[in-house]
Amino acid sequence: MAAKLPESLFGSEPTSSMKVRASPSTSGTNNTHGGVHPSRQYYLEQLIVALRNDHTREEALHLLYKEIIEVYRLISTPELTESVSMRVCNALALLKCVATHPDTRMPFIKARIPLYIYPLLNNTNKESSHERLRLISLGVIGALVKAGDAEVITFLIENQIINHCIHCMEVGSVLSKTVATYVVHKILMQDEGLKYCCTFAHRFYALGHALAKMVENLPEELSEQQLQLLKHIICCYQRLSESPRACDGLKFCLPTRLRDATAINLLRVDQTTIRSLEQLVYNVSIGHQSTTKPFGKSLMHLLKG
Structure with missing residues (x-):
């Protein structure tokens, strides 16, 4: 028997009733399960079960879309x-599972469905609730x-994902920049991209x-996240070249x-990126x-130590 799906991830609170105030289920001492109220946890579990079932998947996707x-x-x-923001992220996290599964x-x-996500990417607000989305x-x-699926890449290219x-x-x-640059690199790896x-x-x-601009805005001393961003940027440039x-x-x-010695030395432990x-x-x-040139001496003289 198919599970009875909730009308919303918001539990008993209707989707249309989003307010500035947090609902009781998301405030302070009423939160359990690492910040997820038990009733909402139950609804999420129902949706996960429904997404795994061929007969209820379409209905579950419709709820996530809503x-x-x-x-x-x-x-x-x-x-x-x-x-x-967290509530919508719950829906997006489940959509990510659908997008991942072959x-x-x-x-x-x-x-x-990806087209319904685009408005969330076009947001210019930098506050944490917006950045999370x-x-x-x-x-x-x-x-x-x-997965590098050519048909997926073609769809995204045709719909202006770049x-x-x-x-x-x-x-x-930095995290959003890194993921966006990763997406661009994966698209560039396809000849069509x-x-x-x-x-x-x-x-x-x-x-x-x-x-x-991203390279220009990186500080002299890079965090691990910023270093990861730099690696993806280099991969994009290398493919463009x-x-x-x-x-x-x-x-x-x-x-x-x-080509600066400082940047090159930051990457010295990652031979793949250096190459x-x-x-x-x-x-x-x-x-x-x-013809691909093997790793040679043109940058080696800039490596210290």
Whole structure:
């Protein structure tokens, strides 16, 4: 027998009743289970069971979709509280599971569900409740591209995901920037993705500007999160350098900091990234893609110790 699904992840509180105040179930001493009220925990468990069942999956996805679109009207207002943000993140976390599983990934794409996440990526507010939605939404897209499925990549390209990722690179936290850059790199690894970003100058320069700005804004001493972001940025640049047209453009817009001894020394323990940086510098220096150059001496003299 199919489980009776709740009308909302909000439990007994209707979805349409999102208020500035936190509901009793999300406040102080009434919170259990690591911040999830027992009634909401029960509803989430029901949804998880329903998502695993072919007969109830569509209904469960519809409920998750409702939770997401209900928050649209709050994105540009102060009413997006921490508790409301967490509730929508619950729905997004379950959607991420659907996006990750090979049996449900393509139905997820064919239902065009990622498009309902895009408004959460376009948000310009940097407060924590908004940033959380941006990061978890990017996580759903990251789960989709992780397998490198060409059909998934094509869908995302056709629906302008690169532009949304660039926006997140500009306004997001370090974590959001990192996930957005990871998504772009996974898309660039597909020939169609590389072609999309390099065929027209405005696309290349929009992406190049976003990548360069992130490099420019990194401090001298990098945290682990910032170092991870730098690695993804280098991977994007290296892949772009494999396009002759983009490589010519990189001669003028590749950040000089990527050839700086300080940045190179920060990466010295990661030989994979150092090799990507070495290949990037080599490709740009000759102006077009060439036979892969093995890790050589052009950067070695900048490594200290």
